[in-house]
Amino acid sequence: MNEQEFIAKMTRALDEGVGRLDVPTVDALRAGRRRALSARRHSDAGSVHGKVAVLDWFHHHTRMFWVVLLLAVLVGMAGYQMFGSEEIEDVDILLLTDDLPPQAYIHGDMGSWLGSREQ
């Protein structure tokens, strides 16, 4: 007997068996089936709802993510400008107290001195 034949025989036996079940048993089975189907329906709905909730959350948080990212970039740029400005003033003081006067650093030969290889 192959598998298909076996399944067909089982199905017939079960169908015949159902026909011989008493009423209380049938009711119990019907109630159980109803409960199982109901539970499955809620599970599916929760699953779908859960997926939607996740997508919804992500959608909202994606916006927030971009807002936070934009703010972070803006703060970073502002900070850079601030600290960049601080650096200018630090260099000014260093220039003014250096061994060489500031005029040395704009001397025509300074570029070539700075670019020449160490001898």
Add this chain to the structure above:
Amino acid sequence: MLLWLLAMMQPALAAESYTFHFWSELTAEQQAALAPVAADWNNFPATQQGRLLKVAKGYNKLNLDQRRRVHARLQAWARMTPEQRYVARQNYKKLIELPVRKQAQIKQHWIQVQSADTAKAAAAVDETAADETP
């Protein structure tokens, strides 16, 4: 759209906001630090004033010799054009990144150039004086 927003905001962020101050509005400490440029102060744009005020803030942390140097150089520094000051800063930053020996070489170059220029100037003055002598 994000990049467009950032591009639009960059100029606003880049602009440093300094307020113009009359010399009389400065504190005694600031005036002491910036004394060499007192006569020109009210003619400086707000940006230059702001930067010099930050130099004045650093001035208070200097020792006596350093303060003397700042005072000796402040006027010439303030009279440079913004472009010259920018070049000076860039070259200074490049110099301090070099090995110490290379920095010393460059400083020596400068001293030699200065000495040569001074000698030339002195010679030119002597010639002029000689020419004018009857």
